[in-house]
Amino acid sequence: MVPVSYYLILSAILFSIGVGAFLIKRNIITIFMSIELMLNAVNLSFVAFANYWNQINHQFSGQIFVFFVMVVAAAEAAVGLAIIIALFRTRKTLNVDQVDLMKL
Amino acid sequence: MSAVSYSQLVWVTLPEIALVVAALAVLACDGTVLRGAAIARRRGVAALLACVGSVAAMLLVGSGPASFHLPDGMLVMDGRTRVVQVALLVLTILTVLLSEAMLTPAAEGVAGGKTAFTHHIGEYFALLLFATVAVLFLVSTQNFLLIFLALEFLSLVLYILTGFDKQSQLSTEAALKYFLFGGISAAFLLFGISLIYGLSGSIDLSQIAVAALQPDPLWMIAIVMVVVGFGFKVAAAPFHLWAPDAYQGAPTISAGFVSSSSKVASFFIFAQVLTLGVFGAAGSGMWHGAAPGWVPVLCVVAALSLLLGNLAALVQTSLRRLLAYSAIGHAGYLLLAIIAHTPQSTSALLYYVFTYALTVLGAFGVLAALEAQGIDRIADVAGLSRRAPFLSACMLVFLLSLAGIPPLAGFFGKFWLFGTALNAAPQLGLFWLVMLAILMSVVALVYYLRVLKQIFVADVPANAGAIHSGLVTRVTLGVMAAATVVLGCDPGLLIRWVVR
Helix, strand or coil: CCHHHHHHHHHHHHHHHHHHHHHCCHHHHHHHHHHHHHHHHHHHHHHHHHHHHHHHHHCCCHHHHHHHHHHHHHHHHHHHHHHHHHHHHHHHHCEEHHCCCCCC | CCCCCCCHHHHHHHHHHHHHHHHHHHHHHHHHHCCCCHHHHHHHHHHHHHHHHHHHHHHHHCCCCCCCEHHCCCCEECCCHHHHHHHHHHHHHHHHHHHHHHHHCCCCCCCCCCCCCCCCCHHHHHHHHHHHHHHHHHHCCCEHHHHHHHHHHHHHHHHHHHCCCCCCCCHHHHHHHHHHHHHHHHHHHHHHHHHHHHHHCCHHHHHHHHCCCCCHHHHHHHHHHHHHHHHHCCCCCCCCCCCHHHHHHHHHHHHHHHHHHHHHHHHHHHHHHHHHHHHHCCCCCCCCCEEEEEEHHHHHHHHHHHHHHHHCCCCCCCCCCCHHHHHHHHHHHHHHHHHCCCCCHHHHHHHHHHHHHHHHHHHHHHEEEEEEECEEEEHCCHHHHHHHHHHHHHHHHHHHHHHHCCCCCHHHHHHHHHHHHHHHCHHEEEEEEEHHHHHHHHHHHHHHHHHHHHHHCCCCCCCCCCCCCCCHHHHHHHHHCCCCCCCHCCCHHHHHCCCC
């Protein structure tokens, strides 16, 4: 039986990779993928916790949460890609460094 | 866990159902009967249907069951939730009425004049109604699953509304920035929720509250992550990066909606999560000897928002960017009320956020009416009081109320909010933060007055003529300005609704 902490550490590592990629990568699609990676890292921790609580008090709302997170991620992909296409049509670039009409 | 009957579920969500039906009716009408009709006609019908749907929803909210509580806090309704819902519906109606100005093509031959920003009238109004459904669900739940779903529903609609002017480089850029920051903050919020679920074994706020009484270092990580997620939604520094760009690039009415309706709902649910869910892990924000908990975290966020929002607003040249930075500053004041977390401060929070939403929507409404003339920068409004006396008078009321000048609504909001924050439990140590907030509201006066000086004192440019605005816009703005004055002179009108 793998202890729940292992899953949490893996989930935290995946989440950190996602945050790192979000900050480092310059291509919008890659940044978008890093957000998906972060959501999936959270899914892993939800499933691990759901398994843990299921053994204690037969509560597994975490598993239900995961399904909704997947649905939200899919909806977010639809809206996000639409925005990216609109941006590409007006700017002809997918590099975030060139999307800089407005600055602080 | 007990079962919920579907008939009961339908019964308690009737207001939301009415809004969805109205949204679908708007889409259907616009796509079939009015296909090929003039924009003015399509806009009129769509706005009428949207208003009818909102009014119907308001009546259903008013006539619904007095209070109910579905299992696991899925849907919770009491007197205060109902008041917030009605306020949100009023804001939607005002947004719909004000969008007339945005969707009217500018008169021929106006220098720099813009045409209507979109031809997709039906979609625009339907999305406004869907956003309203999301905020109604958001304020009436105490379950993290539904909070997350409603928040994401709202965010997705707002991303689309921000990028609605898809021919414009600014609008699409604003939507992209809003979307990327929104995505990462949603991931942080979700990670926080998963940790809270792991620690408490529940996603119901009332059950989490029981578990939160035993402190654990992991709670702090979870709370910080939740604060990051909500801090983004309410545009508090240092999670504000999207706000100035989104406000500047978005179609003006979309920006008005983002800054009013979405803000009311986000602040309400933020306060609910912290005061109902993790109340036990409050800690202390005293200058010396802060105790870990969410209060010191929020104190830092509030102080940063106050400083950054108000100081950065001083140097802005774009009116909408100025309103965005002032929104960040106002988020700081509102966080003060959440930090105090007494029953009085929650009432003060609601009073402040309602009047703030009303005035900021009004200010955006005036900007929307001016935008048809290509006015965006502060320099462009020089001598506006001679070109558009009525719009200028409305702007005067809205900006002075935002600055907190008596006898307008914003003054009483600030007064009550600071008062309750000072009266909050002394171990919270909020004195320094209240002092900072008062200091910063003086700074805020400077940049609001700078705009008003341009409008009322500066000379009219040589080739500028009078600016005409639509009747609906003028009546709506007049009513909003009058409401700002009346609520300031007699705050009791609103107080008796927000006090539980």
